[in-house]
Each structure stands twice: as C-alpha cells, then as structure tokens.
Amino acid sequence: xxxxxxxxxxxxxxxxxxxxxxxxxxxxxxxxxxxxxxxxxxxxxxxxxxxxxxxxxxxxxxxxxxxxxxxxxxxxxxxxxxxxxxxxxxxxxxxxxxxxxxxxxxxxxxxxxxxxxxxxxxxxxxxxxxxxxxxxxxxxxxxxxxxxxxxxxxxxxxxxxxxxxxxxxxxxxxxxxxxxxxxxxxxxxxxxxxxxxxxxxxxxxxxxxxxxxxxxxxxxxxxxxxxxxxxxxxxxxxxxxxxxxxxxxxxxxxxxxxxxxxxxxxxxxxxxxxxxxxxxxxxxxxxxxxxxxxxxxxxxxxxxxxxxxxxxxxxxxxxxxxxxxxxxxxxxxxxxxxxxxxxxxxxxxxxxxxxxxxxxxxxxxxxxxxxxxxxxxxxxxxxxxxxxxxxxxxxxxxxxxxxxxxxxxxxxxxxxxxxxxxxxxxxxxxxxxxxxxxxxxxxxxxxxxxxxxxxxxxxxxxxxxxxxxxxxxxxxxxxxxxxxxxxxxxxxxxxxxxxxxxxxxxxxxxxxxxx
Numbered sequence: 369x370x371x372x373x374x375x376x377x378x379x380x381x382x383x384x385x386x387x388x389x390x391x392x393x394x395x396x397x398x399x400x401x402x403x404x405x406x407x408x409x410x411x412x413x414x415x416x417x418x419x420x421x422x423x424x425x426x427x428x429x430x431x432x433x434x435x436x437x438x439x440x441x442x443x444x445x446x447x448x449x450x451x452x453x454x455x456x457x458x459x460x461x462x463x464x465x466x467x468x469x470x471x472x473x474x475x476x477x478x479x480x481x482x483x484x485x486x487x488x489x490x491x492x493x494x495x496x497x498x499x500x501x502x503x504x505x506x507x508x509x510x511x512x513x514x515x516x517x518x519x520x521x522x523x524x525x526x527x528x529x530x531x532x533x534x535x536x537x538x539x540x541x542x543x544x545x546x547x548x549x550x551x552x553x554x555x556x557x558x559x560x561x562x563x564x565x566x567x568x569x570x571x572x573x574x575x576x577x578x579x580x581x582x583x584x585x586x587x588x589x590x591x592x593x594x595x596x597x598x599x600x601x602x603x604x605x606x607x608x609x610x611x612x613x614x615x616x617x618x619x620x621x622x623x624x625x626x627x628x629x630x631x632x633x634x635x636x637x638x639x640x641x642x643x644x645x646x647x648x649x650x651x652x653x654x655x656x657x658x659x660x661x662x663x664x665x666x667x668x669x670x671x672x673x674x675x676x677x678x679x680x681x682x683x684x685x686x687x688x689x690x691x692x693x694x695x696x697x698x699x700x701x702x703x704x705x706x707x708x709x710x711x712x713x714x715x716x717x718x719x720x721x722x723x724x725x726x727x728x729x730x731x732x733x734x735x736x737x738x739x740x741x742x743x744x745x746x747x748x749x750x751x752x753x754x755x756x757x758x759x760x761x762x763x764x765x766x767x768x769x770x771x772x773x774x775x776x777x778x779x780x781x782x783x784x785x786x787x788x789x790x791x792x793x794x795x796x797x798x799x800x801x802x803x804x805x806x807x808x809x810x811x812x813x814x815x816x817x818x819x820x821x822x823x824x825x826x827x828x829x830x831x832x833x834x835x836x837x838x839x840x841x842x843x844x845x846x847x848x849x850x851x852x853x854x855x856x857x858x859x860x861x862x863x864x865x866x867x868x869x870x871x872x873x874x875x876x877x878x879x880x881x882x883x
Contacts, residue, residue: 379526387533388639394537395635396702399628401544404705408624409488410550411631412480413495415615416472419608420465420503426600427454427461428514430593435518448581453590455511455580462508469500483623495554502558505565512568519576528567532560602743609750611637614769617757622765630766632702633712636690640683640717640724669796672728672789673803677857679725680804685844687717688811692818693836696827708767715770722782725804729789741788749780810847814840 399407431454438447473493480489516525536557543552572578611634618626690697695710702709733739753776760768790797818840827833849858 379523379530383526383530383533386530390533390537391635392701394541395632397541398544399702402550404625404628405488406550406624408627408631409484409492410495410553411627412615412619412624413492413499413550413554415612415619417469417496417499417503418612420469420500421507422601422604422608423461423465423468424458424507424510425461426597426604427457427593428510428517429600430596431511431514432518433596434589434593435515445581448579449584449586450589451511451515451578452580452582453585454514454593456582456585457590457593458511459508462504465507466500466504469496469504473497473500480619483620488624491551494551498551498554498558502561506561509565509569512565512572515572515576515578516568519578521571521576524571528564532564535560535563599740599743602747606743606746606750610746610753610773613750613754614757614761614773617754617761618766618769621761626766629706629708630712630769632698632706633709633766633770634716636694636713637716637720640686640720666796668732668793669799672726672732672795673800674856675728676725676800677803677807677854678860679727680721680807681848681853681857683721683724684808684811685841685848687721688814688844689837689840690714690717691815692822692840693827693833696822696833696836700827700830700833711767712770715767715774716777719774719777719782722786723777726785726789726800729785729793729795732793732795736793738793741792742785745780745784745788749776752776752780807848807852810844810851813847814844817843 402410431450434450435447438444438450473496476493476496477489480492484492513525539556539560540553543556614630614634615627618630691714694713695707698706698710698713730739730742733742753773756772756775757769760772762768764771786797789795818836821836821839825832825836827836853861
C-alpha cells in the first residue's frame with residue numbers, strides 16, 4: 369500500500385511536469401499550423417462538450433468510499449452489488465450525456481450564428497459529435513477507472529495517464545504537419561479515450577478480478593450515494609461555470625480568434641493552482657488535529673499565517689517573474705499576435721493570489737464542517753462572472769472576460785471569504801495581511817529593477833530570456849532571503865540542502881583509522 373501511494377505520488381508529479389512540457393512545445397505548433405481561428409474553434413467545441421462531463425455526477429467519490437467500506441468488512445457480495453448498481457447509473461448518465469449533446473449540436477446555429485461563419489458552424493458540429501461520443505463513453509464506462517482507484521492501484525492509473533498524455537501529441541503532430549486539421553485531433557483524442565477505457569476494463573476484470581451483480585438494487589444505498597454525490601456535483605458545476613463559461617460567451621460575441629487569445633492567457637492559471645494545492649494538502653492532518661482538539665484562535669491563526677507565508681514565497685516568485693518577463697515569454701512562445709494574452713493572464717492571476725495563499729482556509733472549513741458557505745460564495749461569484757462577462761465582452765472582447773473574472777474573484781474569494789475567516793472562524797486576518805504586505809517588499813523592488821533592466825535589454829531569443837530569468841531569480845531569492853524570510857522559513861530551505869551536501873561525507877569511511 370505504501371509503495372502504491374509513494375509511486376502514485378511520484379508519477380503524479382512526473383505527469384504534471386510532462387503535461388507542462390508538452391503544453392510548452394505542443395501549443396505553439398498547433399497555433400502555427402492551425403491558426404488562431406481554427407485553434408479557437410477547437411477550444412470552443414471542447415468547452416461546450418466539457419459541460420457534459422459533469423454528468424458523471426461525482427459518483428466516483430461515492431463509489432470509492434462505499435467500496436472501501438465493503439472491502440474493509442470483507443463483504444464482497446455487497447461490493448459486487450455496489451458495482452452493478454453504479455454501472456447501471458453510469459450507463460444511464462452516459463446515454464443522458466449523449467442525448468443532451470445531440471440537442472446542443474442541433475442548436476449550435478442559434479448559439480453561435482453571430483460570430484461563426486457557415487463553414488465554422490459545420491466544422492464545430494463535426495468536432496462536437498466526435499467529442500460527445502468520447503465523453504459519453506467515458507461516463508458510461510467510467511466505473512472501471514474508479515474501480516482501479518478504489519483498489520488503490522495508483523501506479524497503474526498514473527502510468528496510464530502519462531502514457532496517454534504522451535501518445536496524444538505523438539499521434540496528432542504528424543497529422544497536423546501533413547495538413548490535417550482539428551477534426552483529426554478530435555478523432556485521436558476520442559480514440560485515446562476508448563484505449564483508456566479498454567485498458568481499465570481489462571485491468572478491472574482480469575487483474576483485479578471484480579464482478580458485477582445486477583440482481584439486487586439497494587434503494588437505501590442508492591439514496592445514500594446520491595446524497596453524498598450532490599455536494600460534489602454542485603462543486604463540479606460551479607467549477608465549470610467559473611472556468612469554462614468565458615470561452616462560450618466569447619464564442620457567441622467575439623469569435624474564435626478571441627477564444628484562442630483568451631485560452632493562451634488562462635493557460636498559466638493551472639500552474640499557479642498546482643503550486644498552491646501541493647502545499648495545502650500537506651497540512652490536512654495537522655489542521656484536523658487542531659480542530660478536533662478544540663484548539664482554535666491563536667493556534668489556528670498561527671498555522672494559517674505560517675502556511676500562507678510559505679505559499680506566498682513560491683507564488684510571489686512565480687507571479688513576479690511572470691509580471692516582468694511574461695510578455696516576452698508569450699511573444700517568444702506563441703508570437704506577437706497574442707500580446708493581449710499577457711494582460712488577460714495578469715487580470716486573472718493577480719486576484720487569484722489571495723485564494724492561492726489562503727488555500728489552507730478551505731481545509732480548515734472542511735475540518736470544521738463549515739465548507740458549505742464557501743461553496744455558496746463560489747456559486748455566487750461564478751454567476752457574477754457570467755453576468756459581468758456578458759456585459760464586458762461586448763466592449764473589450766477577451767480582455768473584458770478576464771476583467772470580469774478578476775472582479776468576481778476579488779469580491780467573493782478575497783473580500784467575502786476574508787471577512788468570513790476573520791469574523792466566523794476567528795482567524796487573525798489583519799495579522800495575516802500585515803505579514804504578506806511586509807513580505808511583498810522584495811517583490812515590489814524586483815519588479816521595479818527588472819523592468820528597468822527590460823528597458824535596456826529587449827529579449828529576442830530564448831537564450832536571452834533564460835539569462836534574464838536567472839538574473840531575476842538570483843536577485844529575487846537574495847532579497848527574499850535577507851528581507852522577508854524568518855528563521856523557520858530559512859531552515860525549511862537550508863536544512864534539506866545541508867543534509868544533501870553532507871550525506872556523501874557522512875557515508876565515507878576514508879578517515880577511519882584501522883586498529
């Protein structure tokens with residue numbers, strides 16, 4: 369079990385690195401071969417069909433939970449009844465997804481007639497049909513992927529994800545270079561979905577050797593699963609509304625080129641979210657222990673500030689680097705035609721910082737069973753984002769959509785949630801922001817000085833950009849070390865380094881004297 373967890377964790381980070389590397393290489397080639405309009409059309413189709421994916425209803429979490437319960441009590445017959453019932457539910461949801469997808473295709477002309485040409489409308493229908501088949505199949509047979517996770521076969525599951533991630537560009541790039549378009553991309557992606565389904569099905573039936581019992585339908589268990597899944601389903605909907613609606617609105621009012629520009633700008637959001645969540649998850653046990661023992665107030669505030677400072681050290685470094693060098697990076701990466709992508713990224717990332725450095729707040733709310741308020745806030749800002757985007761897009765296009773997202777996030781996740789943490793959870797929010805403000809001095813100084821450097825040396829090659837990144841990194845890290853970090857934070861960095869350096873010497877026996 370420990371080896372599965374450790375291997376799965378290593379492969380998770382490896383997969384994150386591989387996906388990031390693939391994006392850096394893959395996206396510029398796609399843009400160059402396809403052009404903004406064709407690429408934007410593909411993203412629009414993906415965004416529309418992506419809403420169907422929420423129809424898995426979040427059943428996977430419930431299936432894992434109840435599967436573990438039955439297996440712990442060695443009630444294998446109950447486990448097989450659970451699998452049979454969930455397979456029927458997944459199948460119904462898959463058919464439902466396909467039916468809704470067909471309704472969407474039949475109404476595409478009405479939705480996007482203002483911004484898409486007749487040829488684009490025809491092509492997006494083909495793209496959506498291919499993608500809908502894939503999504504419907506993924507929902508219908510998604511139970512096999514969940515079974516693999518429920519049996520804690522993390523190494524196999526993560527390895528399969530990495531393999532499919534690598535296969536996608538390996539298969540698509542030759543087709544693009546031979547002159548094929550986005551339809552070939554959709555066919556490859558859907559084919560890989562079926563490949564994953566077949567592999568998971570084989571692994572579940574032949575290696576894990578699970579069985580499905582369709583004879584008994586437990587109504588009580590069915591109600592429990594639905595009750596458990598409703599909250600997860602709500603979060604899936606909120607997430608889709610917040611992060612995917614802007615592309616649809618741009619598709620209605622601004623066209624496919626605006627979608628491409630917006631997508632490049634928002635591509636950096638995922639990296640920032642990954643940096644934050646990786647740290648927050650490490651403190652889940654600590655937070656739960658504090659809450660269970662009733663030790664709130666100063667102890668919870670101290671932990672909130674401690675974790676927030678550590679997150680800010682990393683987030684501010686990445687954000688500061690992007691502020692001073694992001695525009696040049698995007699120009700080298702995808703071309704000067706995407707200059708607005710830099711502004712779009714800043715409008716979303718800067719308001720996002722507050723949420724990222726307070727990621728442990730969500731963990732605290734879960735430990736205190738008070739997370740419903742945050743869900744309601746997120747639902748409110750998701751709706752606000754849609755309303756503001758509908759207005760702003762008509763004036764400022766893709767930049768307007770990003771501005772709406774930034775405003776909604778600032779009002780909901782920064783202002784409302786900080787007041788809630790302060791007044792309801794009794795976390796010392798004023799002291800938190802005082803700490804963050806003091807730590808921001810190296811960031812402000814670095815931005816000013818590196819921008820001054822930018823005025824003298826314009827980047828026109830990757831080599832020059834790498835030199836600037838190194839200069840910025842050394843300057844920023846030095847300032848942060850001597851100005852902002854406390855002794856405990858310095859120890860977090862220095863102790864592992866000292867241990868790594870001293871380890872080879874500790875293992876040597878060269879200086880031992882034989883008797």
